[in-house]
Each structure stands twice: as C-alpha cells, then as structure tokens.
Amino acid sequence: MDERIRGAFEGVRAPEELKARTAAFLAGERERRERARRPGLRRWAPALACLVLVLAGLTGWGVSFSPAAAISLDMNPSVELTLNRFDRVIGVTCYGVETEEAEGWQSLRFLDYRDAVDSLLGSGSIADCLAREEPLSISVASGDGAAQAEILENVRACAGGMGNVHCYAADAGQVEQARHAGVSFGKYQAFLYLQKLDPTVGEEEVQEMTMAEIRQRIAQLTGAESAPPGSGQGNGQDSGQSGGAQSGQGHGHGWGHGSHE
Amino acid sequence: MRSEQEAARAIARYGDTVQRLCTVHLKNQADTEDIFQTVFLKYVLHERDFADEEHEKAWFIRVTINACRDLLRSLFRRSTVPLDEAACLPAPPPAEHREVLEAVLALPGRYRDMVYLHYYEGYTAPQIAQILGKNVNTVYTGLTRARGLLREKLGGEADG
Numbered sequence: 001m002d003e004r005i006r007g008a009f010e011g012v013r014a015p016e017e018l019k020a021r022t023a024a025f026l027a028g029e030r031e032r033r034e035r036a037r038r039p040g041l042r043r044w045a046p047a048l049a050c051l052v053l054v055l056a057g058l059t060g061w062g063v064s065f066s067p068a069a070a071i072s073l074d075m076n077p078s079v080e081l082t083l084n085r086f087d088r089v090i091g092v093t094c095y096g097v098e099t100e101e102a103e104g105w106q107s108l109r110f111l112d113y114r115d116a117v118d119s120l121l122g123s124g125s126i127a128d129c130l131a132r133e134e135p136l137s138i139s140v141a142s143g144d145g146a147a148q149a150e151i152l153e154n155v156r157a158c159a160g161g162m163g164n165v166h167c168y169a170a171d172a173g174q175v176e177q178a179r180h181a182g183v184s185f186g187k188y189q190a191f192l193y194l195q196k197l198d199p200t201v202g203e204e205e206v207q208e209m210t211m212a213e214i215r216q217r218i219a220q221l222t223g224a225e226s227a228p229p230g231s232g233q234g235n236g237q238d239s240g241q242s243g244g245a246q247s248g249q250g251h252g253h254g255w256g257h258g259s260h261e
Numbered sequence: 262m263r264s265e266q267e268a269a270r271a272i273a274r275y276g277d278t279v280q281r282l283c284t285v286h287l288k289n290q291a292d293t294e295d296i297f298q299t300v301f302l303k304y305v306l307h308e309r310d311f312a313d314e315e316h317e318k319a320w321f322i323r324v325t326i327n328a329c330r331d332l333l334r335s336l337f338r339r340s341t342v343p344l345d346e347a348a349c350l351p352a353p354p355p356a357e358h359r360e361v362l363e364a365v366l367a368l369p370g371r372y373r374d375m376v377y378l379h380y381y382e383g384y385t386a387p388q389i390a391q392i393l394g395k396n397v398n399t400v401y402t403g404l405t406r407a408r409g410l411l412r413e414k415l416g417g418e419a420d421g
Contacts, residue, residue: 001411005380008361014280018290018297019272025298026268026305033262 065090069142069151070175071113072186073120075129076210079105080184081116083151089116095184096210101125113151117158121165130162134212139170139186148172182207190214197221263305271304275321281381282322285366285373286329296328303328319392322382326374326393364414372407379404 036043068085072078082091089111094102101124108116117138120126130136138155142148152169159165170189178188181203191206194214198221206214263271279300283293303324311317365376374393378384386404390397 001408001415002380004358004361004415005365005376005411008358008365009281009377009381011358012277012281012284012362014276014297018280018294019276021294022272022276022297022301023265023269026301027265029302030262030265030305 064088067091068144069140069147070172070185071117071151071155072137072139072141072170072184073117073126074137074139074184074186074190074211075126075134076212077101077125078184078187078211079120079126080186081108081113083113085147087113087151089113093179093184095182095187097125114154114158117155121159121162130164133164135164135166135215136162137186137190137211138165138167139189140167141170141172141175141185143172187211187214190218194218194221263308268301268305271321272301275318278318278321278382279325281377282325282374283329284362285377286326286333286370292332296325296332299328300325319388322378323392361415364411367414368407368410372403372410375400375403376407376411 064084064086066084067082067090069083071081071083073080077097078095079097080091080093080095081089082093084090089108092105092108094105097105104124105120108119111119121130126136136159138159140148140152140155142151148169152167156167159167170185174188174192175185178185181188181191183191183203183206187206190211191201191203191214194206194217195201197218201217209217276297279297280293283296287293287296300321304321307320311320365373368376375389378389378392379386384392386400387397389395390400393400
C-alpha cells in the first residue's frame with residue numbers, strides 16, 4: 001500500500017509552465033514593491049493632488065474675502081460697504097447707527113453691491129434722512145481705477161432721481177486711515193478737506209460731528225459759492241474727479257484734497 | 262525580500278510538494294495557481310532564516326495547507342469549475358496510479374493530509390501532529406481509519 005500511494009503521488013508534479021508563471025509573478029511583485037518603496041513623484045501624487053486642492057480652495061477663499069473696493073454712504077449715520085473683486089459685499093461697517101439697525105445691515109453681506117446700495121437708500125434711517133432732504137455723500141474707493149469708475153457709475157444709477165445725493169471717487173489709500181480715525185472714509189475725506197480750511201479741527205471732533213455739520217462748517221469757511229462738490233445744496237450727482245479741480249489743485253476726489261490757493 | 266535566485270531555488274525544490282498538497286485539497290488548476298503564487302510570495306516575503314531544510318520544507322507544507330483551507334473557506338470561492346478551466350487541469354496520472362490517487366482523494370478531508378504526509382513524505386505521527394497542529398492521538402486514529410478505508414477500496418494490506 002505504501003508503495004502504491006507513494007507511486008500515485010510521485011506522478012503528480014507541478015507543470016513547468018506553472019513554475020515559470022510563478023517565477024514571473026514573483027519578479028513582477030518584487031519590482032512593484034521596490035518601485036513603491038522608491039521615493040518619487042508618483043508616490044507623492046495623491047498628497048500633491050490634495051495639496052493643490054487645498055491651495056486652490058484657500059486661494060479662492062482668499063480672493064473671495066479680499067477687499068477690492070469700498071463704498072461709503074455718509075450723512076448721519078454712515079455705512080461703509082467693503083466689496084470683493086466679484087462685486088459682492090464682504091463687510092458692512094456702521095458709524096453712528098443704532099445697534100439694532102447696524103445688525104440688520106449685516107444682512108447686506110454677500111449681496112451684489114448694487115442691491116446693497118438700493119436697499120440702504122430705500123429703507124431705514126438713510127431713507128428717512130433722504131426723505132428729510134438731508135444731503136448724502138456716496139464715495140467709492142478702489143485701487144483699480146477702471147473698477148472704481150464702473151462702481152461709481154452704477155452707484156450713481158442707484159441714486160438716480162434722488163435729490164441731495166452726491167457721488168464721487170475717493171482715494172483708496174485713505175480708507176485705512178479713515179478706519180484708524182474711527183470714521184467712514186467718506187467722512188474722513190470731508191474731515192481732511194475741513195482740516196485744510198481749519199487746521200485746528202481734529203479727528204475726535206469730527207467723530208462727534210454729523211456730515212451735515214461738517215458740510216455746514218465747510219460752507220462757512222469757504223462761502224457757499226466755493227463750497228466743495230457734495231457740500232452744497234446739491235442736485236446730487238457731483239463727480240469727484242472734477243471736484244478736485246474746482247476746489248484748487250486737488251488731485252482727484254470730491255473733497256479737493258490737495259493744496260488750495 | 263528574498264532574492265530572485267532564492268525564489269527560483271524554492272520553486273524548483275518545493276514546487277512539486279505544493280502541487281501535490283493542492284491536488285489533495287483543490288479541484289481545479291486555477292485555484293492551484295493562486296495557491297502556488299500565494300505560497301511562494303509568502304516565502305519571498307518571509308525574511309526569517311530557517312534552521313535547516315527540514316524546517317523549510319515543513320514551513321512550505323504548513324503554509325500550503327493553510328492557504329488551501331483559507332481558499333476553501335472563502336465565501337467568494339466559485340463552487341463550480343468553468344469549462345475553460347476544466348481544460349487547464351493537470352495531465353492525469355498514469356492509469357496504474359489513478360485508482361490509488363482517486364481513492365486517496367475520496368477520503369474525508371481530515372485524513373487526506375495525514376495520508377499524504379505519512380505515506381508520501383514519510384513523516385511520523387508526532388511530526389504530522391506538529392505540522393498540522395493536531396493531537397498525536399488524533400493523527401494515529403486518523404491514519405488507522407484512512408488505512409481501513411483505503412483497504413476497503415483498493416484491497417490488500419496497507420503497510421506502516
């Protein structure tokens with residue numbers, strides 16, 4: 001029996017092709033594992049792809065939340081809208097506004113700036129002031145001249161038909177200074193103009209003044225005829241670029257920021 | 262990882278052993294090829310040295326039996342042999358051995374390894390018990406019963 005069983009199993013042998021295929025399989029496995037162990041771009045490809053996605057996301061997020069322009073609506077109260085490069089409102093800063101209304105204005109975030117300006121002009125305390133024919137200054141600041149001109153044009157269109165609204169381009173560089181001074185940059189431009197006429201006027205004093213009071217002081221100091229654009233009994237559509245020329249050698253905004261002769 | 266030369270030497274030396282154990286457990290050549298590749302891949306990835314050739318051979322036997330059992334336990338294992346695979350079955354053994362081999366393969370699964378290891382590889386019952394992880398008495402009993410069953414089928418006296 002032993003011999004018969006031994007003989008039966010002796011006849012069972014691994015085919016040479018199977019041995020060859022197994023040897024080839026092992027060689028392939030060895031190469032694959034060694035390649036996987038080797039540092040290379042392919043090994044890091046998934047990590048790099050994730051990194052690219054994260055960077056793209058961060059860049060998109062950064063662009064969406066980077067200020068590209070600002071619009072300041074000044075009477076009393078003042079509201080400053082910060083825009084991104086996609087014309088969306090990414091920040092609403094209120095000055096001299098009741099807390100409840102300021103909170104309500106935060107809902108303007110992420111709206112198109114045209115809708116936001118329409119909303120501000122059509123409701124709340126700004127609309128009430130306009131109804132009382134108080135003057136409203138709307139200033140537009142941007143580092144991009146073409147974008148600034150376009151925004152200014154659209155803001156003018158929003159305010160079209162409203163009396164006592166004055167729109168002008170502002171110096172983008174002064175937006176930050178205005179923030180430090182704690183006023184909207186529209187008001188800050190008015191302050192700079194007033195300070196040129198009366199160097200004793202300080203930032204703290206202006207913080208307490210309404211836009212109407214600032215305009216009144218400017219009118220007193222300059223005389224009604226030479227009052228800067230936007231400070232008079234306006235018909236509402238001053239151009240900042242021409243305003244500077246009107247008030248002297250100003251370099252290009254409605255409050256004639258420059259040397260006055 | 263072991264070298265290509267070591268892998269080639271192992272295939273030459275233990276390929277037939279793996280094939281025979283696959284014959285004992287499996288029914289088709291495709292599964293045998295899977296086990297072949299699995300066992301020798303485990304070998305090239307097994308970096309610990311063997312004490313001697315006997316130790317190495319016992320390792321191959323144990324790993325092959327375990328791989329066959331794993332394959333048979335797999336829920337996804339095909340229960341039928343497609344026709345194209347049937348064509349890949351190894352060449353049948355000569356007629357005088359076919360009857361014996363069929364009788365061994367017809368034994369209950371738990372006896373087949375014991376019969377192969379004892380009658381072909383020449384292992385003793387304690388050695389078989391060690392390789393299969395079974396009690397020595399269980400191996401003695403299994404061999405006795407297997408011998409009886411083979412005697413019934415093949416006739417004559419079983420040795421050893």
